[in-house]
Amino acid sequence: MDLLRQFFRIFDLQVALIAALAVAATWGCIVFGIRSDLPSSLIAVAIVFPIVFSIGAAYQRREEALKSLAALRAGIASLYFAHRDWDGGGREDAERALGLGRRLYAALRAALMARPGERDASTLEVYSILSAYSRSNERLRERGLGATELSRISNFLWSMTTEFEKIRMIADYRTPGSLRAFSKIYLNVFPILYAPFYADIAEKGGAVFGYGVAIAYACVLVGLDNIQDRLENPFDGVGDDDVRFDPYHELEAAPPFGDTGSA
Known part of the structure; x- marks a missing residue:
């Protein structure tokens, strides 16, 4: 249950908004006949690699x-x-x-x-x-x-x-600001810019399938952006992976003054 709870926390209103815009853009491309088989490798090079680097750097800072x-x-x-x-x-x-x-x-x-x-x-x-x-x-x-x-x-x-x-x-200090700005902008824009690609999928495999791919891309890309945001500041108490300042009870468990403990 904890695993599912952490998974669904990644998807917030921002994910829903970008997914809705991607679906709307896909609908517009279908209506106006705008279709293109765009290369999916562009997303890996332009977005996934920078965001994975940022997530790795943020995680290392937390460690x-x-x-x-x-x-x-x-x-x-x-x-x-x-x-x-x-x-x-x-x-x-x-x-x-x-x-x-x-x-x-x-x-x-x-x-x-x-x-x-x-x-x-x-x-x-x-x-x-x-x-x-x-x-x-x-x-x-x-x-x-x-x-x-x-x-x-x-x-x-x-x-x-x-x-x-x-x-x-x-x-x-945070991970490189320019890299974070680059990743954040493209992570939120690419699901919409790829609407002709979703329209092309809809033409070949059906409208439901095209809309489904649009939603999936939005969830994956914006979800990665949310993961990076939650790891960026390990002390803000927002993410599940933040540093927790638990009460320091270990000193209270030490033997009291004058008591050397059992032999």
Whole structure:
């Protein structure tokens, strides 16, 4: 059922509109005797190849975003465990790191899901929390944590900052705009421009068959356009394949302070 639900979500009002225009254009070509056996390979070269490239690039961006998000979550957990356990740990240190981790994840979600022009405030909040992490690490130095452990904690923070910038660039920049514009225009226009081809099919195989091919072309081409649109921004929460910011419950499942777990 989920597979069918995802399939039918691709077909929206835009698909219906283009299909209706393709049918109307086909009807006009049949009435006025405009028929031509146009090469179907033109669609593959002019449309399918560019849109498949765009879909592949958008999917790769989503995969990179997932890797960066996983690294950020791992960094939050690692800093929490370091504050809790290294050099004996301390309740105050552990609770401070846990609070910073919760705030960072919430700020990260807000920064990535915001519109491009509204992202500055939430981005500054992320860096404010990263700065608080840095000050928290210095408090561990004051408590007597060794230089080796402090260096490892600094690497955790550097890695988190790097991964945030990577995922931020994915949110700010898209696949090539000129290629997307080219694909979008032709994906929506070709089902209509090919009306003489559908009329030729209708003459050879019947009107129903000609109209059916017109509708099929519209569904396939505009459906591909919709797939690319849903993958373009992996943080907008529109498509089924978007990055989901699920609640970060893993830290809550960690052993509480002072409990080392069963042997």
